[in-house]
Amino acid sequence: MGDQYRSAIYFHSPEQEAAAKASRENGRKSASSKPIVTEITEAPEFWPAEDYHQRYLEKRGMASCAITVSKLTIGTTPSTRTGPARSGAGVRVR
DSSP, rough: OOOOOOOEEESSSSHHHHHHHHHHHHHHHHHOOSSSOOOEEEEOOOOOGGGGGTTTHTTTTTTOOOOOOEEESSOOOOGGGOOOTTTTTTTTEE
């Protein structure tokens, strides 16, 4: 990631530290050509930002995340009431 931006995992307990190190090692074993250099260190004291920094994008109308499902019907339909059970039976998208 370079000198300016670095990845890090901050832990609060020995169990979290062990889990983070095990995850990093598993990633290193399966990684392609680039090394995983994520720092794992004890979490420092956390200082929340001032209120005017909270939900910055939402306050400016710039935050959005939408998943739209149109006319989804879940249940038993006449065509699925008889016969053997099958994957996806009873789910219909129009």
